[in-house]
Amino acid sequence: MTSMGNLPPADSFKATWDFLEQGLDQIMNRLEEGLDFTRYTVLYSAVHNYCARGSPTSSHGVPDPLSNPHSRRAAQLIGGDLYTSLSQYLEVHLQKIKTESERYMDEALLQYYTKQWERYTTAARVVNNIFMYINRYWVRRQIDEDRKSDVYDVFTLALVSWKKNMFEYVHHNVIGAVLKLIQRQRSGETIENGLIKSIVDSFVSLGLDSSDSTKSNLDVYREYxxxxxxxxxxxxxxxxxxxxxxxxxxxxxxxxxxxxxxxxxxxxxxxxxxxxxxxxxxxxxxxxxxxxxxxxxxxxxxxxxxxxxxxxxxxxxxxARIPDGLDPLRKSFEAHVKKAGLSAIERIAQQEGEVVDPKTYVDALLDTHRKYNDLVQNAFSGEAGFVASLDKACGEFVNRNQICKTSSSKSPELLARFCDSLLKKSAKNPEENELEDVLNSIMTVFKYVEDKDVFQKFYTKSLAKRLVNGTSASDDAEGSMITKLKEACGFEYTSKLQRMLTDMSLSKELNDHFKELVQQSSQTTSSNVDFTILVLGAGSWPLSAPSTDFNIPEDLVKVYDRFQKFYQNKHSGRKLNWLFQLSKAELKTSYLKASKAGYAFQVSAYQMGILLQYNTATSYTYQDLQKSTALTPEALHPALSILVKAKVLLLSDGEKVGDDGSRYSLNFDFKSKKVRINLNMQMRTEQKVEADETHKTIEEDRKYLIQAAIVRIMKTRKVMKHSALIDEVLTQLQSRFKPRIPDIKKCIDILLEKEFIERVEGQKDMYSYVA
Known part of the structure; x- marks a missing residue:
C-alpha cells in the first residue's frame, strides 16, 4: 500500500486539487482501463486529509471533526473549495461531450448519448465514493444548517451538472430521435428496445428533488x-x-x-x-x-x-374501455333479444293455433334465453349491465307475447302445465339427472314470470291431482321442485305444497293402521273390495266439495261405514268430507264372451256407481241410472259419454247420451287388446271449465291480497298520500303478481266503505288508518 508520504500536503489546496484532478481525468475518461484499490485509497485519503486537517483525533487515530464546536465549524468551512472545483471540472468535462454529440443525429445520437451516460454515471459513483468525506460532513451541514438549494451530495451534483450542461442542450434532438425510432417500430420495423430503455432510464434518473437530494421524481421524464x-x-x-x-x-x-x-x-x-x-x-x-x-x-x-x-x-x-361505451350496446342488445323472443312465440302461435303445447312454448322461451345468456357469458364476460338487459328483455317476451294476448296469465299457466307433464308418470319421463336439469331450466323461466300467483294456483292443482291419482313420477322430484320454488319465493309460497306431501305420508300410515285393524277383525268387510283412502287437510289442498249427490254402491257401504268409525275413534271432533268426484276404482269383469279371464276397468267413482248397477240388470234408461246413482246431469253425462264411447255400454241407434228415455245396455261383445282399460279420463270441456274456475279464484285471491297489503301499509304509516300508497302496494306485491292500478283503487274504495281507512279531512288524496 502507498505510504502517506505520496499524498499531497494536507494544508495545500492547489497541490491537493492538482493531485485529485489527475485522478478525476482517469476516472471520467479512462475508467474502463481500471482503477486499482491503491489508487482509489490514495485519492480518498487526499480528500479526507485536506478536509479533516486540524481536527482532534478520535480514540481510533482518525480525525474527528465532531468532537467540539470549534472543530465542527472548521470542518464545515473546509471542503467548499474542493466541492466548487469539482463542480467546475464536471462542467468542463460535459462541455466536451456536448460538443462531440453535435456530430451525431437520430439513432447514432442515441447510441452516443447512452454510451456517454452510462460511462459518466459509472464514473460519478466512483467519484462520489472518493469524495464521501465531503458528503458526510461538509455537504450535510450545508444542507442542514444553511439549507442551500444548490448544494448536493457528489453523485447528485454529477447528475445536476449533466442535466444543466448536457441534457438541456441535446434533449430536443434525443427525444426526436426516440420518437422516430418508435414510429418505425409501429410501422413494422424491428428496433433495438434496449436503446430506448436506456434513454428512458436516464431521463428518470434526472428527476431530482431540489428539497431532498436523496429523493427523486419523474418531472424530467414526464416533461421532456x-x-x-x-x-x-x-x-x-x-x-x-x-x-x-x-x-x-x-x-x-x-x-x-x-x-x-x-x-x-x-x-x-x-x-x-x-x-x-x-x-x-x-x-x-x-x-x-x-x-x-x-x-x-x-x-x-x-x-x-x-x-x-x-x-x-x-x-x-x-x-368497455371508455366511459358509457357499452350503454348503446346494452339497449340494442335488449331490443334484439326481446324481438327474438317475441318472434319465436309468434311462430309457435301460427303453427299451433289456440291450443298451445306447454312443452313447445316453454322450450321456445328457454331456447331464446339460453342462446343469449351464452352470448352474455362468452362475448360480454357476464357483465352486469348486459345481464340486466337480458333479464329485462326476457321479462318482456315471457309476459307480453302473442300467446299472452288472450290472457296475461298464459305464461305461468303453461309453465305449470309443463311442470305437470314432467313430474307425472310417463314413458317419456327424462332420467333423474336430466329431470333435475330441466327443473332448473324451468326455474329460469319462472324467474321472469310476473304473475307468480297464477303459477302457484295451477301448480298446486296439478300437484294435488298427481298425488291423489298416484301419478307422480318421483317423490324426490316433487320435493326438489318445491325446494326450488321455496328458494325463489320463500317459505310462505310453498307452505301448502309442503303440507300436501306431508298429508300423503300421514295418509299412508293411516291406511296401514286401518288395514291391520280389518285383518285382525273377525268381521268381514267385503271379500271383493281392496279399499285405500287419502285423508287430506282442507286448508292445504285446492279441492272443492262435490257438485252432486252420490249414492255409494252397496258393495262399498260396509267398508265406508267401517272407516268412518275408525277415523272418528282416532280423531274425535274431526269431520270427513268425502270427495267422490276425485275418487277412482278398478272393476274386474266376468261377463264377457271374448275374455274368460276378464278385463280390468279403471274408472272414476261415478263411473263405478253406474257400472255396478249392471250386476242386477243388463239395461237401464238414463232416468234409471240418474235415480240409482243420484248424480246430476252435469256429472252423469260425461261419465256415461266415456263408457259409451269406449263401447262398454251401448246406445240404441239414433240415440244420444242424455236424451230422455235413452237406454244403455251392457255390451257382452266388448273387446280390447289391453287387459287393463283406463276409462277415467277428463274431457277437454272439463279441462277448460277447470282452467276458467282457477282464473276466477286467482282474481278473488288478488283482491284479498291487495286489501291486506293496503291495511298492512296503512297500519304502519298511519297517514299516506294516494299516489304513495299505490306505489307501496305495487312494491310489496310485485314478487307475487303485478297489480293493476284500477284494482288497487277499487280495493281502497272497499276499505273506505268498511272503515279500515278514511280520508283526511280537507285533503282528497290523503288517507289515514282507522285504529
Whole structure:
C-alpha cells in the first residue's frame, strides 16, 4: 500500500486539487482501463486529509471533526473549495461531450448519448465514493444548517451538472430521435428496445428533488419525454385510424385497434416507465375507440344478427374501455333479444293455433334465453349491465307475447302445465339427472314470470291431482321442485305444497293402521273390495266439495261405514268430507264372451256407481241410472259419454247420451287388446271449465291480497298520500303478481266503505288508518 508520504500536503489546496484532478481525468475518461484499490485509497485519503486537517483525533487515530464546536465549524468551512472545483471540472468535462454529440443525429445520437451516460454515471459513483468525506460532513451541514438549494451530495451534483450542461442542450434532438425510432417500430420495423430503455432510464434518473437530494421524481421524464411521446402517439393513431376505418370493415378495424392497444401496453413494459401506462393507454383508448365508437355502435346490430361471437367479444372489450361505451350496446342488445323472443312465440302461435303445447312454448322461451345468456357469458364476460338487459328483455317476451294476448296469465299457466307433464308418470319421463336439469331450466323461466300467483294456483292443482291419482313420477322430484320454488319465493309460497306431501305420508300410515285393524277383525268387510283412502287437510289442498249427490254402491257401504268409525275413534271432533268426484276404482269383469279371464276397468267413482248397477240388470234408461246413482246431469253425462264411447255400454241407434228415455245396455261383445282399460279420463270441456274456475279464484285471491297489503301499509304509516300508497302496494306485491292500478283503487274504495281507512279531512288524496 502507498505510504502517506505520496499524498499531497494536507494544508495545500492547489497541490491537493492538482493531485485529485489527475485522478478525476482517469476516472471520467479512462475508467474502463481500471482503477486499482491503491489508487482509489490514495485519492480518498487526499480528500479526507485536506478536509479533516486540524481536527482532534478520535480514540481510533482518525480525525474527528465532531468532537467540539470549534472543530465542527472548521470542518464545515473546509471542503467548499474542493466541492466548487469539482463542480467546475464536471462542467468542463460535459462541455466536451456536448460538443462531440453535435456530430451525431437520430439513432447514432442515441447510441452516443447512452454510451456517454452510462460511462459518466459509472464514473460519478466512483467519484462520489472518493469524495464521501465531503458528503458526510461538509455537504450535510450545508444542507442542514444553511439549507442551500444548490448544494448536493457528489453523485447528485454529477447528475445536476449533466442535466444543466448536457441534457438541456441535446434533449430536443434525443427525444426526436426516440420518437422516430418508435414510429418505425409501429410501422413494422424491428428496433433495438434496449436503446430506448436506456434513454428512458436516464431521463428518470434526472428527476431530482431540489428539497431532498436523496429523493427523486419523474418531472424530467414526464416533461421532456412522456408528454411529447403521448402527443406524438395521439397524432399517429388519429391519422392511422381515420384512414383505416374508411377503407375497411368494422370487424377488421376492431382487430386493428385491439392489436394497437395491446402493442402500446406491451411497449410500456418493454422500455417505458410503468407510470406512463396511466397516460398512454387512456389516450390510445380515446383515439382508437371513443373517436370511432359511433361506427362500432352502428355495426353492433348486424354482428348480433349474424351471431359473430368473436367480433362481439372484441367490440365489448374495446368499448368497455371508455366511459358509457357499452350503454348503446346494452339497449340494442335488449331490443334484439326481446324481438327474438317475441318472434319465436309468434311462430309457435301460427303453427299451433289456440291450443298451445306447454312443452313447445316453454322450450321456445328457454331456447331464446339460453342462446343469449351464452352470448352474455362468452362475448360480454357476464357483465352486469348486459345481464340486466337480458333479464329485462326476457321479462318482456315471457309476459307480453302473442300467446299472452288472450290472457296475461298464459305464461305461468303453461309453465305449470309443463311442470305437470314432467313430474307425472310417463314413458317419456327424462332420467333423474336430466329431470333435475330441466327443473332448473324451468326455474329460469319462472324467474321472469310476473304473475307468480297464477303459477302457484295451477301448480298446486296439478300437484294435488298427481298425488291423489298416484301419478307422480318421483317423490324426490316433487320435493326438489318445491325446494326450488321455496328458494325463489320463500317459505310462505310453498307452505301448502309442503303440507300436501306431508298429508300423503300421514295418509299412508293411516291406511296401514286401518288395514291391520280389518285383518285382525273377525268381521268381514267385503271379500271383493281392496279399499285405500287419502285423508287430506282442507286448508292445504285446492279441492272443492262435490257438485252432486252420490249414492255409494252397496258393495262399498260396509267398508265406508267401517272407516268412518275408525277415523272418528282416532280423531274425535274431526269431520270427513268425502270427495267422490276425485275418487277412482278398478272393476274386474266376468261377463264377457271374448275374455274368460276378464278385463280390468279403471274408472272414476261415478263411473263405478253406474257400472255396478249392471250386476242386477243388463239395461237401464238414463232416468234409471240418474235415480240409482243420484248424480246430476252435469256429472252423469260425461261419465256415461266415456263408457259409451269406449263401447262398454251401448246406445240404441239414433240415440244420444242424455236424451230422455235413452237406454244403455251392457255390451257382452266388448273387446280390447289391453287387459287393463283406463276409462277415467277428463274431457277437454272439463279441462277448460277447470282452467276458467282457477282464473276466477286467482282474481278473488288478488283482491284479498291487495286489501291486506293496503291495511298492512296503512297500519304502519298511519297517514299516506294516494299516489304513495299505490306505489307501496305495487312494491310489496310485485314478487307475487303485478297489480293493476284500477284494482288497487277499487280495493281502497272497499276499505273506505268498511272503515279500515278514511280520508283526511280537507285533503282528497290523503288517507289515514282507522285504529
Amino acid at each position: 419525454f412522456e408528454t411529447p411521446f403521448v402527443q406524438a402517439t395521439e397524432v399517429y393513431y388519429k391519422t392511422e385510424s381515420e384512414k383505416f376505418i374508411s377503407e375497411n370493415s368494422v370487424p377488421d378495424y376492431m382487430k386493428k385497434a385491439e392489436a394497437r392497444l395491446l402493442e402500446e401496453e406491451t411497449r410500456v413494459s418493454l422500455y417505458l416507465h410503468e407510470s406512463t401506462n396511466k397516460t398512454l393507454v387512456p389516450t390510445c383508448e380515446r383515439v382508437l375507440v371513443k373517436n370511432n365508437s359511433e361506427v362500432m355502435w352502428e355495426g353492433f346490430k348486424s354482428l348480433l344478427a349474424l351471431d359473430k361471437q368473436d367480433d362481439l367479444r372484441r367490440m365489448y372489450s374495446l368499448l
